[in-house]
Amino acid sequence: MSPDVTAAPAPATVTATGPVLVAGTDLPGALTAIRGELGDPHLPSLPLLPDRGPGADAVGRVTALLVDLPVEVGPHGWRVAARPGEDLRRSRSLLASDLNMLADLAGAEQTPATRIGVCVLGPVSLATRLDLAGGERVLADRGARRDLADSLAAGLATHLAAVRAALPGASVTVRIDEPALAAVTAGTVATASGYRTLRAVDRSDVRQTLRQLVEAVRDAGAHEVVLAVEPEPLPLALGREVEADGLALPATALTSAPDDLGEYLDGGGALTIGLDVDGPRGVREVSDLAGQVLAPWRRLGLPETRLTQLTLTARTSPAAITSTRAPAGTPDAGRLPAVLHRLVGTADALETTARDA
Template identity: 75%
Template sequence: MSLEASTTPDTTSSPDTITATGPIVVAGTDLLGALTAIRGELGDPHLPSLPLLPDRGPGADAAGRAAALLEELPVEIGPHGWRVSARPGEDLRRSRSLLASDVNVLADLAGAEQIPATRIGVTVLGPVTLASVLDLPGGERVLSDHGARRDLADSLAAGLAAHLAALRTALPGATVTLRIDEPALDAVLAGTVATASGYRTLRALDRAEVRQTLRQAVEAARGSGTADVVLAVEPAPLPLSLAREAEADALAVPASALRTAPDALGEYLDDGGALTVGLETTAVDRRGTRGLREVSDLAGQVLDPWQRLGLPVTRLPQLTVTTRMPAGALTGTRAPAGAPDAGRLPALLRRLVATADALETTARDA
């Protein structure tokens, strides 16, 4: 994967404040409680979001949420997960009902607040990863068939544009940030995605096709009035040039990726690129008790590699901090172990905001 910085001119304004945003996946079934915590703790300039609560059952997981967006491409739950079907059925209706209900709950909560919502973040499982987990009627992955991949990309782009436009209508005056999650991106480019049988792997996709597929989703978001698009990956290595080629505004990566980031990261930031950094927010003590890490530890996960790379702290305002999702969080059907529930969200969000404040102080004092 190339690491050269793109020469695409920057058309975005550089951010001037380090912000925090919440987890993508929340455990449990209490959406109202989760949204109340998120909107209560993440006031301006931070980014409240609409999380996934997969513990609510089929259709509430990341693949089910993406399935609800597909236009003219019916899907259903098969023996091994979601698959393309001949006609819409109960599984798809449930997924779409959950999505509509979630947006309504968010709109009702925002409408009851004294201060109108100014920002909202939403996530979608990206077209590349969706093709690697969605099956064809015969059982093989959509990823294996060029025509099926194209149809899926077209369907998701159309449905995503409609969803984002509806979200802006539900939250009038609020700007929308879309996070496109592509945890399988590196595996797809490397040709290591297993076939349905598990006995071999699917051929790697051409980088140009991946770039065009991602750009199609980004353009759909832009066409619906989305303010910012974030491409989220589990990188090895950091796909800086791909993010720029797909015209994403930012990359979302785990903090651990900064330890092996290339020199081109400085060029990426200089060109106006931004980062959402997933921090390891919890630790297990000697007694086996899991708790939140201190702010100094969380800030150090950014500052230590930042300094080793020789990056100026004046670039820190191009960061958003969040909590890192465990591996497989977006390809499973339940919330992963360690995912916070609504009751634990306020403490986590306060810690993330405090970390953003600490990094902001460092940048300001430089």
Template identity: 40%
Template structure:
């Protein structure tokens, strides 16, 4: 059976209401919501730094910066960890009695390296040793995070960890700007990119969860993600090129099984909101193009918004989730 899920982020600041919306609109594969409107400690980066083990960080005017391994996190880092714990408390309370799959999200090692600064400034990406250390600290922290969430959600037999890597194409292409803005960081070679990602994905799998990777950025190398150990790919259908389409089709036919979360619902409200019939037909056309039928892919195909919904209005965010659910039901 095809199901629907969300990417992660939602608008607003009322966390309990966000959890209720996700459980109501996406009952077959709900996720831990992210509400970045609450500030930097609730952003994708701040939330993931709250998970990282053994490295401290603080918030600077330019964003998050690592401060070392003093064991005494700065105030904003402590606040990020506290907020994550409070959010998980809310998820635990509101999912009492829930049985079924559940998804949570963290930023990937390359997106972290491209957004977090070293203690002496500029991105972690600039320092080979620093980005290696950050990736390994993330892997260690994700393992503990999975165990914590599993304890809170005992009915979630299938726990999915979506690793968000929107910056990966820019990292590989040498397009991440330096702190001055006048230059670009050197590109990272695919073997190194794959290794760091594999540390995190392996940690997810070793903790008993299913590792997915999400990116709605054009040019994301899906073959690299699969080679690093991704058991799920979450992509925006609208930015797929021919190579990406081929890799997705191969993933849907692969053994062992790989899940594809196809982003087909607009993440921002279009001038003319699509009907569930139009979105369903779009998915069917894509499946026909790659030579697959809905009954062949079954629950290996998931319907989702194209990207996170943080920039949407509350009304469209709810409608996007509802629409994804109806399209999944149409596909059977």
């Protein structure tokens, strides 16, 4: 049963949210920028700053959530361990510190935001980045995959309780990133040795795993659950099957969107659109950013009134999400206000287009 929470309804307007990754090590600066630029109705978020070292990256952050599944940093990345050690303690300490910082900043605001977004690496992709004690990927062992999914579902429920305690009254949107989903179902994930590939995971297993996590997140009090994937074609059916509230995808995916995208939107499905924010002279202008959405939108013949089901963010490539360092071009705390300001301006421009339609 879901906890007794009063969640703010999703705004019927085009909104903006912060990027998944921020370069550098200045989390206070990043949070200040995000919360300063993304007031209501927009979605402020808790970003990842992987440049701070192991535990601050997407894989390290999610390992801090696992229940009864200790991990450690091995020669080739994170791996299952016999018992909790220093690596896991560092990851959990970093997560707790980040939440405390978020709570302190929010507590000092005169008008705290009523929404917060958190991102987590999903169990399917995590299984490609976490090794068993014997050295092979967790993905190679069906039982280990199931244990990992159960552990993450339990840990994420605890994490959401901590987020809600840090921001009392705020509704929580959870973004589940699955950058390796297409490779997992296609059987192109390399083994730990790199000399061969692992057997493809059946799509029904993937659906069951993701549906389990979506249900656990919603039962833990999340108001919205967004699934971030980049396979072709657009995975509208998967989003519906796992009962996610929305999908996150790059703006470029709109150019090859299937015919049933309009039906997906008519059914209330939401889209988080990743925009290419960097241009030759810095952050792109609002007209350029809006065009990344409007041009394919109009070619597809989609009603402009449906633009209100969009949330805009800066695109993060699938490879970047699981990187241990922020890739070149990732905005740091100093550049973040300019990026967010343009995203908010673009959301306003698209909102005006929707109202005038």
